[in-house]
Amino acid sequence: QQQVKQSPQSLIVQKGGISIINCAYENTAFDYFPWYQQFPGKGPALLIAIRPDVSEKKEGRFTISFNKSAKQFSLHIMDSQPGDSATYFCAAMSPLMNRDDKIIFGKGTRLHILP
């Protein structure tokens, strides 16, 4: 099965610092790349997403950088805050129907922001 490799598994960042989480995918049919934030006991919440026709998307303190040729994308959290402490998942999605690898999630990154 196609994979989405996410790194690091865990990350500790000082308050005010920049948190960076990376993902790499294999299947070039993927055309939608969202990031989800999950707090303990809650469902994943859509944070920000990008299509492969742009190299960067910014929403507030959150930025996705996308490198189509390298098949990599990353989430940058600027001015990280203790409230950002959560598990972050990247995902890759394909519009093609009836594929086993239509939707693939990374294994997640547990982010802890030190106060």
Added chain:
Amino acid sequence: DSGVTQTPKHLITATGQRVTLRCSPRSGDLSVYWYQQSLDQGLQFLIQYYNGEERAKGNILERFSAQQFPDLHSELNLSSLELGDSALYFCASSRGNYYEQYFGPGTRLTVT
């Protein structure tokens, strides 16, 4: 609050049993997705329904099945349960096909 509801919140059952998990999508959303989240496997896509029809299958076992009803709510049926089926099961919904999925709070299934 995403607008997606799931019931029950917790479910404890024995091996070999069958359970049904229920999901109501956000108002206006036609697609429903089911996911399994476990510590070792992460978030795994199981199946997608769009306006009542199966649209895509992921890592769904043959012991599992789902359906989407005319009112667009969906049910995930898990049968012949094994210890390894213990996990969080999430439902998500979207307006169309897979973009901008909104997740429900999940059902925690414990098989003893």
